[in-house]
Amino acid sequence: MAPLVKRDQRTVFCPKCDGVLAVGTRAQTVVCRHCNRTIDVQDYTIDQYLARKTFETSGDVVVEKKGTIRADVKARRVTVRGKVYGRVVARDGIDLGLGATLEGDIEAPLFRMDAGSVYIGHCDVRPRAVEGVGPA
């Protein structure tokens, strides 16, 4: 059941359990009431080198031209103008801009790619490709 959203709140999905949460508009991290795990709800803009095992957020991730991510990425919407090496799972969609490089599997309901970008990997783009809709 979707939570009631107040005026200064927004709806996010937990990247761990796909649960629906109502969080404050200025919130950066919250504890998911479904799986009791701390989740990141910020939007990120990457314009440097970032290397991790996983990079998860309920917000959007934008990789600028000078940015590089070496990690498995899970976010709401992923926009790549730089380089990403790893698996990318997006709840809303993935956008590969001009000159972008993406090496890794992708999973999203929407995918847009500009001519001139480089992509190598397995692609699973179809409606409701993301696992689960969220617990009731």
Add this chain to the structure above:
Amino acid sequence: MADPIGGGKEYATVIGPDAMFKGDLSFDSGVRVDGKFEGKLSTKGKLHVGKGAEIKAEVCVGNVTVEGCVKGNISAVEKCEVAATAQVFGDIRAPRMTVAEGATIVGNMNITPDAAKDMAGQKGMKVEEKDLAAAKGR
């Protein structure tokens, strides 16, 4: 009503919406498929898969624009365009590719500038590997 995308006059060969073809087809110029096709399709020119088209085939072309359903691998020497109404189930290999939002794509993709060189020189590479293997065995 004229088709705004790739009118019939642009393509020397057209497989109409009520046509069904099964087999291997190869062309030098462009081909537009609006019906059903099963087998293997190769052309040095352009392939246009219309909105209502269903293709179950290995596709080896110069340029390809997909608006319909393709079940099979696609190899394009120049460019691959996937429209919002397209459904592609198979691997795609091309040096350049554009994908519109709304397309369904399931398969491995290799979209790099070197993809065209690999496809063009594939025969040559196989010969070299055989020669190397034979040389090692001696």
